[in-house]
Amino acid sequence: MRSKFDEQLASLHKELITMGALCENTIAMSAKALVEGDMKLAGEVSDYAIRIDRKEREIEAMCMRLLLQQQPVARDLRTISSALKMVTDMERIGNNSWDIAEIVTMGHITPSHDKLDIQEMAVAVIRMVTDSIDAFVKNDKELARSVIKYDDVVDAHFDRIKGLLISQLSSLQSDKGTETATNGEFILDLLMTAKYFERIGDHASNIAEWVLFSILGRHESKNSAD
Amino acid sequence: MIKVRDMCLWYGSSQALHHINMEIPDKAITALIGPSGCGKSTFLKSLNRMNDLIPGVKITGEILYNDTDIFSSAIDVNNLRKEIGMVFQKPNPFPMSIYDNIAYGPRTHGIKSRAKLDDIVERSLRGAAIWDEVRDRLKKNALGLSGGQQQRLCIARALAVEPDVLLMDEPTSALDPISTSKIEELAISLKEKYTIIIVTHNMQQAVRISDKTAFFLMGEMIEFGDTEKIFSMPEDKRTEDYITGRFG
Numbered sequence: 001m002r003s004k005f006d007e008q009l010a011s012l013h014k015e016l017i018t019m020g021a022l023c024e025n026t027i028a029m030s031a032k033a034l035v036e037g038d039m040k041l042a043g044e045v046s047d048y049a050i051r052i053d054r055k056e057r058e059i060e061a062m063c064m065r066l067l068l069q070q071q072p073v074a075r076d077l078r079t080i081s082s083a084l085k086m087v088t089d090m091e092r093i094g095n096n097s098w099d100i101a102e103i104v105t106m107g108h109i110t111p112s113h114d115k116l117d118i119q120e121m122a123v124a125v126i127r128m129v130t131d132s133i134d135a136f137v138k139n140d141k142e143l144a145r146s147v148i149k150y151d152d153v154v155d156a157h158f159d160r161i162k163g164l165l166i167s168q169l170s171s172l173q174s175d176k177g178t179e180t181a182t183n184g185e186f187i188l189d190l191l192m193t194a195k196y197f198e199r200i201g202d203h204a205s206n207i208a209e210w211v212l213f214s215i216l217g218r219h220e221s222k223n224s225a226d
Numbered sequence: 227m228i229k230v231r232d233m234c235l236w237y238g239s240s241q242a243l244h245h246i247n248m249e250i251p252d253k254a255i256t257a258l259i260g261p262s263g264c265g266k267s268t269f270l271k272s273l274n275r276m277n278d279l280i281p282g283v284k285i286t287g288e289i290l291y292n293d294t295d296i297f298s299s300a301i302d303v304n305n306l307r308k309e310i311g312m313v314f315q316k317p318n319p320f321p322m323s324i325y326d327n328i329a330y331g332p333r334t335h336g337i338k339s340r341a342k343l344d345d346i347v348e349r350s351l352r353g354a355a356i357w358d359e360v361r362d363r364l365k366k367n368a369l370g371l372s373g374g375q376q377q378r379l380c381i382a383r384a385l386a387v388e389p390d391v392l393l394m395d396e397p398t399s400a401l402d403p404i405s406t407s408k409i410e411e412l413a414i415s416l417k418e419k420y421t422i423i424i425v426t427h428n429m430q431q432a433v434r435i436s437d438k439t440a441f442f443l444m445g446e447m448i449e450f451g452d453t454e455k456i457f458s459m460p461e462d463k464r465t466e467d468y469i470t471g472r473f474g
Contacts, residue, residue: 002471071430073457073469217459 005070012062012083013137019055020133022048023093024126027200030100031122034193037104037111045101052094056087075214082214086136089203089210093129096196096203103193108185115190116164121157121197128154128204135211144215147208154201161194227252228273228391228421233287235268235277242268244445246287250438255413255422257432257453260442261468266425269442270393273423274310275303291391308335311384315396317376319368319383324351324360327368327379331387346386354382355412374405381412392416394424398431410435429469433457441465 026048033042063084066072072080103109128147135144165187172183212220228250235243243265250256258266268277275296277283288295296306308331320327328347337343347364351357356378360371368379377397384392394413398406413422413435426432432439433453440450441462449456449465460466467473 005471073429073433074460074466076470077458 002070005066005072005076008062008066008070009076009079012059012066012080015055015059015062016083016086017133017137019052019059019087019090020129022052022055023090023097023129026052026094026097027122027126027129027197030097030104031119031126031197033101033104034109034122035115035119037109037113039105039107042101042104045098049094049098052091056091059087060084078214078217082136082210085210086207089206093200093203096200100193100196103189106189108189109193110186113186113190116161117157118161118190118194118197121154121161121194124150124154124157125197125200125204128201129207132204132207132211135208136214139215141212141215144208144211145220148205148212151201151205154198158194158198162191165191165194228423229288229290231288231290233269233272233285233289235265235272235286236282236284237280238282242445243272246447248440248447248450250421250423252421253417253419254437255417255424255435256438256440257436258423258425258440258442259427259429259432259469262427264442265445266440266442267395269447270395270423270425271312273391273393274307274312276307276312278303308387309389310391310393311387311389312393313377313380313384313395313397316400317373317380319371319376319379321367321369323365324368324371324379325364327383328386331383335387350382350386351379353385353416354378355408355415356382372405374401374408377401377405377409378412381409381416385416389420391421391423394422396425396427399427406431429457441468443468 026045029041029045029048032038033045063080066080070076109115128150131143131150132147134140135147168183168187172187209219230246230248230250233243233246234241246269258270260266271277272285273289273291273296277285285297289297291306291310294300320330322330325347328350329343332343332346337346348357348361351360356375359375360366360379368376371379377400381392381397397413398409401409410431413424416422417437424432424436436453438451439453439456441448441456441460441464443464449460449462451461456465457469460469
């Protein structure tokens with residue numbers, strides 16, 4: 001019964017996994033380009049971000065078709081409406097990764113600079129994105145809750161990077177050397193990349209909140225997930 | 227409010243309804259849904275004792291209407307059916323003029339004054355949103371109307387005796403989408419004055435027009451609650467499976 005609809009829902013899941021994988025790759029590419037100062041790789045991120053945009057449109061169209069053809073209710077309605085919300089956050093993840101790559105292409109962050117916790121932060125953020133999509137596909141509310149909780153780890157990385165960069169900024173003011181301007185640009189750019197990673201964490205957390213909504217039929221606040 | 231307490235119904239030795247308990251709110255639309263043979267129409271017909279007409283029917287439990295059990299000897303069945311009117315699946319106008327269709331009920335209740343009947347006919351037809359379409363042909367045979375118009379005429383006929391409650395048994399299943407929309411909009415406007423209980427196989431119709439929904443399965447009422455809740459987050463897996471089309 002409703003086997004056609006079940007097939008369509010299965011392919012919606014498949015498309016979301018594909019879009020999630022594109023997001024993971026894009027974040028990983030931006031992070032690698034940033035850590036290794038690889039301008040060429042940074043330049044390739046835009047292609048991925050555009051593919052993510054396209055996938056968002058495809059999944060939106062798929063959801064609209066399902067709403068129109070199947071007039072879903074209950075769990076089906078929650079799944080499709082959550083998917084529609086999730087792709088918006090996934091598209092933002094693609095854009096934030098592109099933002100990071102663009103900063104790399106400006107060349108103020110060089111391979112010789114210490115990138116502080118950025119590598120670890122990127123790994124943590126990718127984990128959040130992977131788990132949030134997994135939670136949707138497996139209908140796993142505990143995994144979704146763990147993603148929301150893990151955002152604290154990403155925030156802690158950001159706070160630490162910010163703190164270290166503030167210290168570098170202070171020492172820059174007392175140092176009247178010729179490298180001041182270059183280092184100033186490095187500090188601000190690295191802070192911005194950290195902020196973009198932190199935003200990606202927030203988007204993954206939003207995805208996990210929609211997963212919880214699709215399972216529970218109500219929103220669960222971050223506090224209650226703690 | 228109609229309060230149903232532990233109601234069971236048998237057709238001979240076969241039990242069709244099992245221990246139904248529900249409180250149907252006033253001035254609201256309550257939808258009864260469920261697969262064919264689940265007992266929803268049997269339940270609907272019990273509310274104005276239409277099942278009395280079927281031989282071998284036995285009912286236990288209570289249906290309280292205005293705090294009186296409708297099965298008690300104090301109840302006049304004709305009066306009960308005046309208070310609780312019914313609209314059927316297939317439009318069933320009498321083979322007489324539009325005017326006489328509406329005036330039929332009031333006449334049987336003793337109203338003879340022409341002016342009074344004129345007033346009732348106009349008020350009822352307006353109430354059923356069909357006055358503008360038939361005002362110039364009140365003397366024409368009602369069977370000449372379209373299916374959708376006939377169904378609104380039947381609603382007007384039910385309204386003519388000034389009921390409190392309207393029972394509707396799949397009132398749009400024989401109608402095209404435009405006529406269906408008209409009946410649905412009519413039902414929504416009527417709930418300001420009347421309590422409406424509607425049996426429907428059209429899930430989207432239940433979502434569009436009803437305030438409360440009751441899901442019946444194999445003679446049991448499985449779940450009863452706010453329509454929005456039932457169709458977004460049902461409590462019972464059997465409700466979920468039915469409304470999402472996974473069985474039934």
